[in-house]
Amino acid sequence: MKFAFYPGCVARGAGPELFDSAVAVMDRLGIEWVELTGASCTGAGVLQEKDQKLGDILNIRTLAMAEQLGLPVMTICSTCQGVMAQADRRVRKDADYLEEINGYLAEEGLSYSGNTTVKHLLWVLVEDIGVETLKKTFVKELSGVNLAPFYGCYIVRPSDALGFDENPERQTSLETVIESVGGNVVDFPGKTACCGFPILLINQRNSLRMVANHTGTASELGADAMVTPCPLCHLNLDGYQPKARRQNNRGKADLPIIHLPQLLGLAMGMDAKELGLGKHLVNTKDIVGKVESIPVAS
Amino acid sequence: MNSKLKVSRFDPETMGSGQRRWDEFEMDLHPSATVLDALIQIREEVDGTLALRCACRASICGSCGMRVNGEAKLVCKTRIADVTEEGTTIVIEPMGNHGIIKDLVVSLDPFFDKVRQVDPYLQPDEEPEQGEFVVNNDSMENLLTAMNCIMCGACVSDCTVLEVDEAFIGPAALAKAWRFVEDPRDDQRDERLKELNEVEGGIWDCTRCFKCVEVCPKDVAPMDRIMEMRDMAIEAGNRNTSGYRHTESFSKSVKKHGRLDEARLAVESAGYTNIPRLIDLAEIGVKSVLKGKMPPIVPHKADENEKITRIFERVESERNT
Numbered sequence: 113m114k115f116a117f118y119p120g121c122v123a124r125g126a127g128p129e130l131f132d133s134a135v136a137v138m139d140r141l142g143i144e145w146v147e148l149t150g151a152s153c154t155g156a157g158v159l160q161e162k163d164q165k166l167g168d169i170l171n172i173r174t175l176a177m178a179e180q181l182g183l184p185v186m187t188i189c190s191t192c193q194g195v196m197a198q199a200d201r202r203v204r205k206d207a208d209y210l211e212e213i214n215g216y217l218a219e220e221g222l223s224y225s226g227n228t229t230v231k232h233l234l235w236v237l238v239e240d241i242g243v244e245t246l247k248k249t250f251v252k253e254l255s256g257v258n259l260a261p262f263y264g265c266y267i268v269r270p271s272d273a274l275g276f277d278e279n280p281e282r283q284t285s286l287e288t289v290i291e292s293v294g295g296n297v298v299d300f301p302g303k304t305a306c307c308g309f310p311i312l313l314i315n316q317r318n319s320l321r322m323v324a325n326h327t328g329t330a331s332e333l334g335a336d337a338m339v340t341p342c343p344l345c346h347l348n349l350d351g352y353q354p355k356a357r358r359q360n361n362r363g364k365a366d367l368p369i370i371h372l373p374q375l376l377g378l379a380m381g382m383d384a385k386e387l388g389l390g391k392h393l394v395n396t397k398d399i400v401g402k403v404e405s406i407p408v409a410s
Numbered sequence: 411m412n413s414k415l416k417v418s419r420f421d422p423e424t425m426g427s428g429q430r431r432w433d434e435f436e437m438d439l440h441p442s443a444t445v446l447d448a449l450i451q452i453r454e455e456v457d458g459t460l461a462l463r464c465a466c467r468a469s470i471c472g473s474c475g476m477r478v479n480g481e482a483k484l485v486c487k488t489r490i491a492d493v494t495e496e497g498t499t500i501v502i503e504p505m506g507n508h509g510i511i512k513d514l515v516v517s518l519d520p521f522f523d524k525v526r527q528v529d530p531y532l533q534p535d536e537e538p539e540q541g542e543f544v545v546n547n548d549s550m551e552n553l554l555t556a557m558n559c560i561m562c563g564a565c566v567s568d569c570t571v572l573e574v575d576e577a578f579i580g581p582a583a584l585a586k587a588w589r590f591v592e593d594p595r596d597d598q599r600d601e602r603l604k605e606l607n608e609v610e611g612g613i614w615d616c617t618r619c620f621k622c623v624e625v626c627p628k629d630v631a632p633m634d635r636i637m638e639m640r641d642m643a644i645e646a647g648n649r650n651t652s653g654y655r656h657t658e659s660f661s662k663s664v665k666k667h668g669r670l671d672e673a674r675l676a677v678e679s680a681g682y683t684n685i686p687r688l689i690d691l692a693e694i695g696v697k698s699v700l701k702g703k704m705p706p707i708v709p710h711k712a713d714e715n716e717k718i719t720r721i722f723e724r725v726e727s728e729r730n731t
């Protein structure tokens with residue numbers, strides 16, 4: 113199983129622990145990868161506000177690079193996943209538009225013909241690897257650990273860009289993974305809502321109200337941690353949780369936010385430090401302690 | 411098919427606001443029955459006190475918006491078989507972000523107040539020379555997307571910003587605003603854009619969460635309309651918002667490096683003269699440094715990033731001509 117790996121700007125910038133843990137976990141899963149180091153940022157929907165065509169050119173360029181390698185693209189970011197899938201859908205629906213976009217790529221010797229796909233690691237786990245094989249890579253059963261899922265908007269909407277009709281299991285993939293590590297799913301209505309990150313720098317008050325609602329509710333429901341496949345959600349839910357909960361009277365910032373690969377790594381018995389769990393703003397020592405106290409299955 | 415329905419009940423005469431009761435009903439329904447058919451059957455055969463609103467039963471009037479399994483829908487358009495499998499329970503609640511009058515009936519007053527806020531009528535400077543304004547077909551076809559809105563409130567129900575901020579004008583009213591901004595007969599375009607750019611709860615407050623696009627039964631795609639207005643507002647010279655600075659800084663970073671430079675984005679969005687915001691950012695930044703995860707001071711670059719810069723330059727020069 114080999115992928116053209118697109119980690120995204122955050123994993124390569126403000127959230128290096130995501131990149132490191134993903135690579136460590138992919139190794140254990142037997143996923144081979146080659147990083148698309150020449151690919152651009154997806155634009156995250158921001159660039160698309162200003163100029164959708166420009167955004168589409170950049171993302172189709174990334175897909176064309178993968179196509180040239182004969183590989184599907186794998187992301188570790190819900191936002192990148194969604195933004196690339198939306199661009200892909202637009203060109204697949206409109207041959208003239210694809211030709212126009214390809215016109216901008218010709219200079220670099222690139223051209224896209226729709227022969228690749230974009231898949232988040234989360235989907236690769238449930239679709240390509242499969243729960244049974246996945247479970248074989250785990251050495252610990254996280255029973256008694258309460259985990260709240262938090263998807264990130266762009267990996268759940270717009271649904272018609274995300275292949276839910278052909279692959280309905282994608283819609284519950286995060287719960288599936290939480291169950292596969294043996295954890296309890298803490299279900300709450302905010303799991304597919306917005307984390308508030310896109311307006312953090314525009315309307316901080318509203319953004320932090322969202323952070324406080326989601327983390328406060330999950331805490332009240334007994335979650336030990338929240339798991340997310342989106343590093344942008346992570347930035348907001350982790351980095352701004354103390355301020356958000358203080359400002360909105362939602363108690364102490366006590367909910368660690370864990371990247372998806374970090375959760376897998378814990379179940380695989382990897383060292384918490386190696387997984388970068390010491391780099392989060394909300395202290396992860398309680399959840400790490402809880403997992404460390406679970407004996408490795410023999 | 412055998413179906414179970416769990417219905418949210420609220421009686422203003424005996425319950426305080428915010429309270430609710432859940433009633434469960436089990437019934438045998440034809441597989442092609444709609445959720446509305448089921449609710450009417452309950453009202454006619456089981457419990458005549460169940461309050462709900464409907465009229466056309468054909469997704470035209472927009473009066474039957476409710477939440478089905480947590481998502482806003484027109485219940486006359488939603489088939490039981492599409493929202494449940496044999497044996498599972500369908501959860502029916504009134505729409506979110508609206509005050510509840512009784513059971514499944516919500517108050518639409520705030521909804522229409524928001525629509526009124528955007529002056530939803532044409533404001534031409536002059537009378538037509540004779541008879542009526544003549545406009546071409548293309549410009550009317552363009553307006554159709556937003557004119558299809560049936561004012562059902564589904565988008566408002568599930569909007570993630572309205573959930574935390576009542577002042578947000580919201581998806582339906584902003585889509586309505588777009589409809590007048592885009593109408594060639596209107597002469598208040600620039601004033602409208604200026605207002606939507608500056609007013610509390612205006613175009614920059616949307617989080618781009620796609621909820622309204624997902625739930626709208628008429629493909630109005632309010633979020634897309636809002637994004638178009640952001641671009642139009644900027645083109646019309648409104649550059650005084652952190653939203654504008656955010657978009658500009660973001661695209662400058664991608665243009666130059668091929669990647670996003672988070673640290674610069676934060677500072678530039680705040681604005682170099684916004685001292686309290688900068689101090690606030692510095693606080694988070696210092697904590698990140700202590701934890702060993704500060705964004706690199708020298709921004710990371712895509713390999714051969716000059717190729718990305720060239721694409722930007724080409725698209726920008728085409729846009730300017």
Ligand code: SF4
Pocket residue numbers: 565568569570571572580581615616617618619620621622623632633636
């Ligand atoms: S995209 Fe914007 S307007 Fe639409 S539901 Fe989300 S926040 Fe509300």
Ligand code: SF4
Pocket residue numbers: 558559560561562563564565566581582585625626627628629630631632
């Ligand atoms: S935009 Fe769509 S969801 Fe919103 S009120 Fe109009 S028809 Fe209903």
Ligand code: FES
Pocket residue numbers: 463464465466467468469470471472473474475484485486487
């Ligand atoms: S009853 Fe008219 S839209 Fe449903």
